[in-house]
Amino acid sequence: MQFHLNGFRVGDPTIEPAAEGAPHVELPETVDVLIAGSGPAGLVLAAQLSQFPSIKTRIVERRAGPLLMGQADGVACRTVEMFNAFGLADRLLREAYWVNETVFWRPDADDRGAIKRTGRVQDTETGMSEFPHVIVNQARVQDYLLDSMRRSAQRLEPDYDLEVVDIQRDDSDEYPVRVTLRRTDAARLDEKVIVRARYVVGCDGARSRVRTAIGQTLHGDAANHAWGVMDALAVTDFPDIRLKAAIQSASKGNLLIIPREGGYLVRFYVDLGEVAPENRDSIKQTTVDHIIQTAQRILHPYTLDVKEVAWFSVYEVGQRLADRFDDAIAADGTSREPRVFIAGDACHTHSAKAGQGMNVSMQDGFNLGWKLGAVLQGHGDPDLLRTYSDERQPVAQELIDFDKEWSAMMAAPPKDPSRPEAGGVDPAELQAYFVRAGRYTAGVATHYKPGVLTGEGTHQPLARGFTIGTRFHSSPVIRLADAKPMQLGHAARADGRWRLYAFADANRVALDALCEHLVTSPDSVLRFAAEENADADAIFDLRAVLQQAHREVRLEDLHASLLPRKGRHGLIDYEKAFTSDAVTDIFDERGIDRERGALVVVRPDQYVAHVLPLNAYAELNAFLRPVFRTIIPSSDA
Numbered sequence: 001m002q003f004h005l006n007g008f009r010v011g012d013p014t015i016e017p018a019a020e021g022a023p024h025v026e027l028p029e030t031v032d033v034l035i036a037g038s039g040p041a042g043l044v045l046a047a048q049l050s051q052f053p054s055i056k057t058r059i060v061e062r063r064a065g066p067l068l069m070g071q072a073d074g075v076a077c078r079t080v081e082m083f084n085a086f087g088l089a090d091r092l093l094r095e096a097y098w099v100n101e102t103v104f105w106r107p108d109a110d111d112r113g114a115i116k117r118t119g120r121v122q123d124t125e126t127g128m129s130e131f132p133h134v135i136v137n138q139a140r141v142q143d144y145l146l147d148s149m150r151r152s153a154q155r156l157e158p159d160y161d162l163e164v165v166d167i168q169r170d171d172s173d174e175y176p177v178r179v180t181l182r183r184t185d186a187a188r189l190d191e192k193v194i195v196r197a198r199y200v201v202g203c204d205g206a207r208s209r210v211r212t213a214i215g216q217t218l219h220g221d222a223a224n225h226a227w228g229v230m231d232a233l234a235v236t237d238f239p240d241i242r243l244k245a246a247i248q249s250a251s252k253g254n255l256l257i258i259p260r261e262g263g264y265l266v267r268f269y270v271d272l273g274e275v276a277p278e279n280r281d282s283i284k285q286t287t288v289d290h291i292i293q294t295a296q297r298i299l300h301p302y303t304l305d306v307k308e309v310a311w312f313s314v315y316e317v318g319q320r321l322a323d324r325f326d327d328a329i330a331a332d333g334t335s336r337e338p339r340v341f342i343a344g345d346a347c348h349t350h351s352a353k354a355g356q357g358m359n360v361s362m363q364d365g366f367n368l369g370w371k372l373g374a375v376l377q378g379h380g381d382p383d384l385l386r387t388y389s390d391e392r393q394p395v396a397q398e399l400i401d402f403d404k405e406w407s408a409m410m411a412a413p414p415k416d417p418s419r420p421e422a423g424g425v426d427p428a429e430l431q432a433y434f435v436r437a438g439r440y441t442a443g444v445a446t447h448y449k450p451g452v453l454t455g456e457g458t459h460q461p462l463a464r465g466f467t468i469g470t471r472f473h474s475s476p477v478i479r480l481a482d483a484k485p486m487q488l489g490h491a492a493r494a495d496g497r498w499r500l501y502a503f504a505d506a507n508r509v510a511l512d513a514l515c516e517h518l519v520t521s522p523d524s525v526l527r528f529a530a531e532e533n534a535d536a537d538a539i540f541d542l543r544a545v546l547q548q549a550h551r552e553v554r555l556e557d558l559h560a561s562l563l564p565r566k567g568r569h570g571l572i573d574y575e576k577a578f579t580s581d582a583v584t585d586i587f588d589e590r591g592i593d594r595e596r597g598a599l600v601v602v603r604p605d606q607y608v609a610h611v612l613p614l615n616a617y618a619e620l621n622a623f624l625r626p627v628f629r630t631i632i633p634s635s636d637a
Helices: 040-049 077-085 089-095 138-151 209-213 280-284 288-298 357-376 382-411 427-436 509-520 617-627
Strands: 030-036 057-061 101-108 111-122 162-169 177-183 192-202 219-236 244-248 254-259 266-274 304-321 340-342 476-479 484-487 498-503 540-546 577-580 598-602 608-612
Touching: 030 040, 030 177, 030 357, 040 057, 040 138, 040 357, 057 162, 077 089, 077 357, 089 138, 101 427, 111 427, 162 192, 162 209, 192 209, 192 357, 209 340, 219 288, 219 382, 244 427, 254 288, 254 382, 266 288, 280 304, 288 304, 304 382, 340 382, 357 382, 382 427, 498 509, 509 540, 598 617, 608 617
Parallel strands: 030 057, 030 192, 101 244, 192 340, 498 540, 540 577
Antiparallel strands: 101 111, 162 177, 177 192, 219 266, 219 304, 244 254, 254 266, 476 484, 476 577, 498 598, 598 608
């Protein structure tokens, strides 16, 4: 990380200097963004917005304080990549359980009353991400985000004991969304509070009042299958208790074991069978003792002695989705600027076993956060906010489609070779499906279609490994100035800036010409959106990757744009240029055209927006023109 840019500071460099007026104590009458709900989606959104000192953000929560014990626990590779941009990945990885392998158990062919290990696979495909799939309590995930908010210039903290009662919109007002809140603490129970906001985001769960206020409903059906889930400390002779395990018994049901952080805690997802109208109420009353006994029967001939249950619940699988994630369509059917949004469980719900509910919810918040930041800071066109629902609703639909298949397979009994007519799922098929679905469970399957923020694939062959519309897939490089081996993607922070990764052509002529254009041309994208006297990379962060080994490149030969002067002292930023790693050459790893090079444009949420030739100045401007409030001048350069 970089610090001391505007003067030497003692103390923890991860704590930003407080913005004027921070911290805010009382809930103000007007805010730029009001977030309802401090779950995963709400806290990622708040953590992103807290990076912008000029934006007044508040988050309200009906609970009395932070979450102490969360239901979700799986953190996908893609989510760890996002956490790294917030500076939180190291803490997460140090504390979490790493899901390295998954084992599969099915009925023993010689004794169908017992189970036998039949498969073992790597949990995440090699090369899918530089980060692993990990497990950590949702409450701890939220603690990390809360800490990030406290360290920001805003010193942002949730306002607890407040829930949304009503939302009204008046577009004639500077703060067009009027939110009525009700206090839930005993001392001030039912006291009403009115806040007016420029934008409101409902992250208030599956029973979202914000969703109701904008006329949206969740559509979908329950899968009519119940599961019990418990976090337990137990003694067992089951040999794979510290591996993720999918277990199919012949007749006692199925079981999914997820080891938890800390070396001892284990989560059990226990199959409780089909749900019918006549037994739905009784299943909801299932005791923890029944869940334990069911798990013990499934694990036969192995024993399970549960010593302590930290948490348990019973749920019926359900996949539901809202049609829109904003209020861009008024009650009379007319189109309008979106002012109210929903994210996370407020607009999509799924089963826990795909491990994607929390992850997809946090990606909702990351997608919306930088867009709100751009618009409220004045350099993003308000139409940018329309892309949130357009991008995230199809992603949620794809996840639900995957979740239905995976949940059905997990709930189905194994096929009995002696009774093929009975149906069921072939255990080998279950294992094969798990491997095929790896991109979903790793969180890297999202692929945004061409649109305002995603270019056409005309020049995709220049960088085949950076697929337009997917997340920027990092690769090892060497930072030129200090010879530091690192991941290129780790240069990006959750600061709302776009990234321009310029991969050099063979003789660096096109790279140097691009740099010269960006510094001197009146059409330069580095110039048009930044405030007067702002640093050159205030909006666009230019980075260059050279083909030569780092000892073959002289720092003094770099173009001036790769050694920019910044801050009040005009200090030189030495972290803009990289070279290929000696072991893993990024040009080979990501299929970059060595002769021509490539310009890879990456959005603030780490998704590849476009791949262009290094000399495609007009195409770059034409692509970015609709995104920003300040119009980039047309150019034939």
